[in-house]
Amino acid sequence: MVLKIFFPQCCNAADSGLLIGRWLPGHNSAVVLAVIHFPFIPGQVKQYLNQLQSLTQVDLTVLGSWCKPSEDQERVQSFLKDLSTIFPHERWLQLSSEKGKKRFSCLVNSRGSKVFESGDKEDKGDQVICIHYDQCKVMLSQLHPAQGGILNPQTELSELRLVFQTVSQSQALFYIDKYDEGPFKLTHWQSEGREGSILVELSKQASVPVCLVLAWLLSIWYWVCKSRILNLWPMRFVSSKLSSCIQLSHRAEHLQTISVPRKAEDHTEFMRKANIFVSFLVDVALGLLLVSWLYRENRIGQLAETLVPVADHIAEELQELLKWLMGAPAGLKMNRALDQVLGRFFLYHIHLWISYIHLLSPFIGMILWYVGLSACLGLTFALSVLSDIVALLTFHIYCFYVYGARLYCLKIYGLSSLWRLFRGKKWNVLRQRVDSCSYDLDQLFIGTLLFTILLFLLPTTALYYLVFTLLRLLVVLFQGLLHLCVDFINSFPLFAMGLRICRSYRLAAGVKFRVLEQESERPLHLLMEINPLTYSAVLQWYRTLTYSCYPKDSWGALCKKLFIGELIYPWKHKNIKTD
């Protein structure tokens, strides 16, 4: 078997002493965590290790000895060999670096006092690989399971995962630095002084009161939401259709996740909170930028002034379109009477719409001014409000679409049932199938007559339906784009992306090894580096869950719906969560 020693890079320059670490159970490998220097009292070391074991739940032991090149190296080495009798062990590692050589050599003593060197050709049963690792990076990094699988805690951990776990769990070992007045000195990644950031510590201190304030504000918000007026049927219906209301409840839910004053239990929860927090901050910052842009130089007033003419213009264009449809559109010959009826009906509608807009026009500037302020809540909210405004201003198009679709739908259903009658069949409701049926002559006559009439009237309705569906689809497309933007800002894991860019080792997909240069009579030395997650994997892992705004149907289902004249909506389906 090959013995693997995971050795921290920072201990390469350590003074002679004892190696502290852990034998990985079930694997033929040892993880070195720190070096204890001379002078020390063995009893104290044992006591300290016992303390650490109960604190960290890692069975830390003395693995062996470490010897640094010095004048009286031989004396030190024999002393270190003697030390092995003091500490109980199965195997005793003797690592020693020599002058003029870059890498250390390794000796393994088994309990049967059999000594063999790593370069020994006679005993092939035990060879040594020394794997150097960066302790800081390994401790801080989070190893992700491969291929999107969720790590099952019951299954046996793989060797690398055990190494990562051992290093990250024995954090308490790394708290003693060389300035501490303790019974002994240690070398590890923090031995030059503990590392920390003032900003991080301050934000940790500030987070608890901020969370409490947030929780209080949220409780007020939920109290308002629960009030009776807002829960009446029309209010509830309207608020479930307005995307700004949905976005508001979405944000409230996010804030509730953040405002829990407990410390995050595991990595996933922490990342989720951090992602939500950062994306919320960025969202609000973008919203404030938008507000500052809108309210400078009275841009919002100009916007309000242009809005009414644009709505007027759209109405005029629609009138033109209807007049075109009422004639002979694209050279098609329509049923004149039906064409005129439909056209006049829609024209009257547009007339109503125009008068409604003109009634509203004195107040639009004021409404926009106040609504624009809501962009302080975030860019996503502003976008949702924009989507709602578009929906309100294109209400006439929606109405036309619904009328057209309903008429068309009725005709299609009528035609399909009359077609069955035409063939001497009928739809059996009880059995949910088409049965044959013998009709009277009168029934057949009337049915066929109706079928013919409907068939010849179909092109006229179909044309109106087609034109208004295209207009509706344009609006839906625009709203869909806005929803996509909102969804993107809501779900994009900004914090995880930032971590991946600035501290790529924090999110590890795995490890990679590099062979360090070989020297004769030395064991194989490898350098273990951290293989960061790819950007697509970061997106996959840390995307915040959102309510889907993508259309629920596939393209085929959408086309089918359009063909038989069912209504299509851009509205979000609230009960569907995507992961």
Add this chain to the structure above:
Amino acid sequence: MTEEEFSDINGNTISLDCQSHSEFCKEFTVSVPKLSLRKVMNYTCAVWLTAYAVFFATDNTNVLSAAIIVTLVGMMLHLHFVKIDHESMLIIGSLGIQISASYASGRESTSFIEMSKVKDIVINEAIYMQRVIYYLCILLKEPSDPGGVGAVVPLFQVKRSKHFAHNNRNVVIVMQYKTLYTLFSHGFTGMLTVLYLCLFQSSKPRLNCLEEVYKSCQDILGQS
């Protein structure tokens, strides 16, 4: 350390570099010839001539600048994502197998498979377009069923073409008797419904090159 010349399935010369770091640690590197100047010239000329023809017809100078941008961006993307300089495989006894591919722009993509997950390394045969080709692949263990084969990881196959993988999934004819035996002794029955991780996929070396790698890998796998 030895370097040998082989050819890939298209007849281009590739070189296999075996580096033995120790008895149980070997590194195989397959180097693909560099991007040839003629090919670059051809593509650039083709794009620019088309752009010039369009410009001649439409009198729009934007076409020319667009052609320049397309050529530059296309070249960069090609170097960064498509053109592989060399693919290597580092096998360390009792630790694992590392597969890496370095692209012409210097980007490296690496993945490491622990030895506890590796069942075996085999040479497989697959139908690719209208040819039968050979490739090295790693058989992975199923985490839930340690006896069976969970996945087949084709080696040296960084560029995962869908067609290729699809064919592999249906037509895997195992070449050597030993491999055949390995597969069936691992509980292979009926159709293969497994995953792959190919070695040397973009370089696609011929069988004689693969055999050499295979033998050395089996030596190391046998030791541990």
